[in-house]
Amino acid sequence: MQDKKIAFVFPGQGSQAVGMLSTLADEPIVRETLKEADEALGFALFKLIAEGPAEELSLTVNTQPALVCASIAMYRFYLQEGGRKPDLLAGHSLGEYSALVAAGALDFTDALQLVRYRAEQMQAAVPVGEGTMAAILGLSDDQVKTVCLECATNGVVEAVNFNTPGQVVIAGTVAAVQEAMEKSLAAGAKRAIKLNVSGPFHSSLMKPAALAMEEKLKTVDLQKPFLPVLHNVDVQIHEEPDAIRDVLAAQVASPVLWADTVRKMEEAGVMEIYEVGPGAALSGMVKRITKGITAKALNSRAALEEAAAANQEK
Structure with a gap:
């Protein structure tokens, strides 16, 4: 066998x-x-x-x-x-x-x-303090991507870690990530958690x-x-x-x-x-x-x- x-x-x-x-x-x-x-x-x-x-x-x-x-x-x-x-x-x-x-x-x-x-x-x-990351819990991959597109006028923010269904990490410039966190919660995300990292890793x-x-x-x-x-x-x-x-x-x-x-x-x-x-x-x-x-x-x-x-x- x-x-x-x-x-x-x-x-x-x-x-x-x-x-x-x-x-x-x-x-x-x-x-x-x-x-x-x-x-x-x-x-x-x-x-x-x-x-x-x-x-x-x-x-x-x-x-x-x-x-x-x-x-x-x-x-x-x-x-x-x-x-x-x-x-x-x-x-x-x-x-x-x-x-x-x-x-x-x-x-x-x-x-x-x-x-x-x-x-x-x-x-x-990216200089320390200019970029960050956040975990979005409770939205689909496509929902998170859509939120990121909506926040693109405020800087760079992208979906960068597709970890599990309902857990996507976003990364980008601080203001754009902050806006995406707020919009994700408004769209029904259970949580939006800023990560303790020193840069917007895996983003463009x-x-x-x-x-x-x-x-x-x-x-x-x-x-x-x-x-x-x-x-x-x-x-x-x-x-x-x-x-x-x-x-x-x-x-x-x-x-x-x-x-x-x-x-x-x-x-x-x-x-x-x-x-x-x-x-x-x-x-x-x-x-x-x-x-x-x-x-x-x-x-x-x-x-x-x-x-x-x-x-x-x-």
């Missing part, structure tokens, strides 16, 4: 927390991963992850490499415990870099340096960062992945390194099609999705997108060991 299909997904910004590797801190493979990261970045990422302060860990330039590092440390531990490789991989925004490392397409140290550069470029694209305002990433990615060695990765921008699997470079660059200034990514996994026969990394945001989203897939967050030693035992490498 063929094993059930499993997929691994990796979280993006917002899942970070001080002590996110605390249950695994004594594991040699985890310490080795953290040491690699410290050497690649030239500062004590290990110390920042373990001790904080939270404000410093939450700076975009630190958050992005810290999340890739934590996710890959957990993934390596899972494999060490005898867990079988997944049939499919994906990541939410930043998490796509972790997925590509797990798929063998991108070297771990290259990924860390890339996401730090990505964070710097995203921050530089990030074009300068996307262009910078396009150039940077030309300098990085990419391989054909040995495991398929579904990408956020077009919900497609890409095998050729140049195609992967294109979607990674485009991703910075394009919407994250997360609900469609999960539906595509279901179409491919995936029955279980495991979220590898801190937090449980993605597994929570999966449960709201489809009842046909079981979702579990592997964010601790116990959860990783349990998943490895349930999915033994044969």
Whole structure:
């Protein structure tokens, strides 16, 4: 009998927390991963992850490499415990870099340096205070898009994260996002929540960062992945390194099609999705997108060991 299909997904910004590797801190493979990261970045990422302060860990330039590092440390531990490789991989925004490392397409140290550069470029694209993001709850995708179009005269505002049915994140200039939040509530949204972020990520305002990433990615060695990765921008699997470079660059200034990514996994026969990394945001989203897939967050030693035992490498 063929094993059930499993997929691994990796979280993006917002899942970070001080002590996110605390249950695994004594594991040699985890310490080795953290040491690699410290050497690649030239500062004590290990110390920042373990001790904080939270404000410093939450700076975009630190958050992005810290999340890739934590996710890959957990993934390596899972494999060490005898867990079988997944049939499919994906990541939410930043998490796509972790997925590509797990798929063998991108070297771990290259990924860390890339996401730090990505964070710097995203921050530089729009001065702090000029752009923001908000989550709109309780409207359809089309309703949110319509509201954004109605507010376009007040600045830039776009639907940028299609996370689950009834949960869409918008991004743009502060005044336009504020107006879109008010119009969304007037149109029947249950809530409109301003996000604690430093920029309008995944909107067209990030074009300068996307262009910078396009150039940077030309300098990085990419391989054909040995495991398929579904990408956020077009919900497609890409095998050729140049195609992967294109979607990674485009991703910075394009919407994250997360609900469609999960539906595509279901179409491919995936029955279980495991979220590898801190937090449980993605597994929570999966449960709201489809009842046909079981979702579990592997964010601790116990959860990783349990998943490895349930999915033994044969």
